[in-house]
Amino acid sequence: MNFLTRYLTRRILKKNAIPFKQWRDITSRIPLVQFRTNKEKARLRLLSTLFIHKKSFTGAHDLTITMDMAITIACQACIEILYLGLNAFNGWIEIIIYPAAFVVQRETMDENGIVHKQVNNLSGESWGKGPVILSWEDVEKDSYSLHSGHNIIIHEFAHKLDILSGRANGQPPLPPNMSKEKWSEYLGKAYERLVSKINHHEHTYINNYAATNSAEFYAVCCEYFFTAPHSLKQHSPDVYGQLQAYFRQNPIELWD
Numbered sequence: 055m056n057f058l059t060r061y062l063t064r065r066i067l068k069k070n071a072i073p074f075k076q077w078r079d080i081t082s083r084i085p086l087v088q089f090r091t092n093k094e095k096a097r098l099r100l101l102s103t104l105f106i107h108k109k110s111f112t113g114a115h116d117l118t119i120t121m122d123m124a125i126t127i128a129c130q131a132c133i134e135i136l137y138l139g140l141n142a143f144n145g146w147i148e149i150i151i152y153p154a155a156f157v158v159q160r161e162t163m164d165e166n167g168i169v170h171k172q173v174n175n176l177s178g179e180s181w182g183k184g185p186v187i188l189s190w191e192d193v194e195k196d197s198y199s200l201h202s203g204h205n206i207i208i209h210e211f212a213h214k215l216d217i218l219s220g221r222a223n224g225q226p227p228l229p230p231n232m233s234k235e236k237w238s239e240y241l242g243k244a245y246e247r248l249v250s251k252i253n254h255h256e257h258t259y260i261n262n263y264a265a266t267n268s269a270e271f272y273a274v275c276c277e278y279f280f281t282a283p284h285s286l287k288q289h290s291p292d293v294y295g296q297l298q299a300y301f302r303q304n305p306i307e308l309w310d
């Protein structure tokens with residue numbers, strides 16, 4: 055960080071810091087933050103302040119976005135970048151929030167050239183260099199109680215980390231001490247194992263949505279890493295190890 059960036063960052067933190075009482079009132083209701091050490095909570099507050107300052111929050115369908123809502127989203131998104139830094143969320147600005155699940159209509163072409171209309175009800179979505187879109191109803195549901203293996207904020211912002219490498223393929227830019235080959239091998243094998251189990255109608259420990267493609271597999275594994283780390287480590291220790299090295303944190307320690 056150069057001198058000017060450091061100066062501007064300090065200014066933002068000084069002028070716009072999230073008031074402590076407001077921060078405590080909101081985050082005391084969010085288990086993912088409550089698990090954190092005091093030092094990490096303080097760092098999360100700083101990162102969330104910068105996050106809210108740098109990103110724009112827009113309400114869809116007349117939804118008014120309050121500071122409390124912005125903090126709820128920021129503090130959980132920033133858990134992912136606690137040790138990566140805010141630059142890992144570069145390349146996009148906007149977060150659009152719908153009051154509830156939103157309907158998306160898309161046209162897809164199959165291998166015979168026939169166009170199919172798809173209508174999906176979504177609770178969240180991340181666009182390449184575009185916005186993160188979230189349903190507030192789902193944000194609330196996932197924020198104020200812990201759902202093992204499910205958190206829409208962790209999921210959508212994990213896609214943003216992935217997209218930083220140029221495309222969503224389940225391989226975010228890795229630090230120099232990590233091997234791309236190992237990441238691909240470990241996550242790839244776990245993904246194939248999941249697909250095979252589903253094809254054989256066997257029980258899977260992980261949400262079947264992860265079998266959609268490698269980008270969704272990575273995003274769902276991130277949800278487990280932060281909300282059900284024991285389960286991920288038990289069933290896919292290699293994947294847990296890669297995420298632990300990438301995020302530079304070991305959530306299991308917080309649970310024990």
Ligand SMILES: [Zn+2]
Nearest residue numbers: 209213270273
């Ligand atoms: Zn996804």
